[in-house]
Amino acid sequence: MKARSVDEGYSLKVESEAGGGLRIILGGSVTLRDTQGWLDRMEGLVGKHRPQRLTVDLGGVSLMDSAGVLGLLLLEQRLKKSGIPMTAASPSEQIRKIMELIDREGIERPPLRSPKSPEGILETIGEAWVLLWRDFIQVMTFLGDLIAALTHLLGHPRDVRWDDVLFYVRRAGAEGLPIVGLISLLIGFIIAFMSSLQLKMFGANVYVASLVALAIVRELGPIMTAILVAGRSASAFAAEIGSMRVDDEVDALKTMGYEPIRFLAVPKLLATVAVLPLLTLYADVFGIAGGLIVGVTGLDLTPYTYLQESQRTITLFQLLASLVKAVVFAFVIAWIGCQRGFQVRGGVEEVGAATTSAVVTSILLIVIVDSVFAIALYYVS
């Protein structure tokens, strides 16, 4: 390989010419690596000798790449501004060909667009609000489309792609069982352990069961399960639909007469709404089991006493309320996950952003919805 392995570097020799001219004899190899160095040295020499004209003799150059030739052209342009004409003497055939290839005007042409300068704080805040408002409009428009699609399918249940629904039931539900079970068990265990340290001092060991049951069934079961499903499924929905948009698959669906929201979003929504309440019940069981382990091993409670106390604490209303919450959370997860996917317009890099946004936005909305439920249920109960 020519320059990279045997790059011997360049050499400069200066000779004065009659009539106030200066001749710089360039030798060796002049490549990208040396461009800045020799250009500075040449300019230094010109500044020192202040010649009437400059001749750069290229006869001794063994190798000059395009960056080297660029250096010559830049030097010529700079000297021209100072009124010093420059001539390149004895260029090799290769150097001449490279010179022909370089667009001399292009080197000086200013960019068609100036680089984006950092924005001021007011501009940044204003732009963030505009983006937030636009996002809100898009999310709500998609919600309207989704409700319209559901309404249509209510009258035409055979139009629902039930195979896809079952596929996503497996994806969002069955495949999530191990992680949901493990995390719920550990959360039940942690709550029981931490509360037992305090309640033991008052001899109120048995209330650990009540505390765990209440915390798990009313709040932590639904919300933790929803967050886990948002992490697993909202991201997957956004990535899947986003990739389909990039590859024009969504447009292909439209050309075949399918309504993309009915085809892609509704099965995911139905599957999530079906599995999240079941996963929540499953999480409740594991959460209480986590507390049971602490109760039996650390608080001298019998399993029967622990479960009886748990059962006494949880009312049917609380259980039903947690399932209703799970249904709403499921709707939010599928709604945001699919909307973020459909929002993808550009290339693959937008798919990554949509995936992240799907998780963040759905978790944020889940927490907001949970707060609304907490207040509403307080007054209802």
Add this chain to the structure above:
Amino acid sequence: MTPAGEPVIVVEGLTARFGETTVLKDVNLEVYKGEILCIIGGSGCGKSTLLKQMIGLIRPSGGRVLVGGVDIAAADDDTLNLIRRGIGVLFQSDALFGSMTLGENVALPMDGASGLLPGTIEAVVRMKLGMVHLGGYENHFPTELSGGMRKRGALARAMALDPDILFFDEPSAGLDPLNAAELETLIQGINVGLGTTIVIVSHQVDLVRRVADRVIMLDREARGIIASGAPEELRKNATDPRLRNFLFRQEEGRTK
């Protein structure tokens, strides 16, 4: 045509196997300094696999690839990086980084070369973009450019370090005839102007006829080379039905 110059790439007994499937078997070829070599063949014949093996992205299942006399499969990372600095690749999908401006994309290979001042890099970026007729577009993002412009931008990046060898994977894929012709002119200009050795993988017979000094045809069934020679020589002496089919069917298709 008798190839002139020294071989810069030597492929010896190259085999490419993916699981049970053998795509290439015992392929031998040489790429000579300063030539434009086109590797043609139908879909699935192993053109892109051969290209990726030549640039060290896929390890050969058998045989070896010598670039500048060095076996790239056996080379250590430093040697491989040195060899890769002498190679430029224009991928089929342009592979420009969407998060960077065109100028930043072209500057990327130079950022890795130590000791270059930002001013030098900026000047070289402008020159390279000018060479591919994209002067002034350094602050544009790839998504703001047309397919043809992105391809030319990717070419500017591929030739940022004046590589000795440039590889093109289906250069005219997705381009209209005018953009494809412009790219062909650029390929020839780079070959003549910078003396760059060029290897093109394509199934476009037109492109091959216009730019190639030498053509190699791969065949899926044969799992290797079934014909090689200068484009016109191949057309005149095309006795192999697979070669005839490939060369002339495309032309028939266009004249209909």
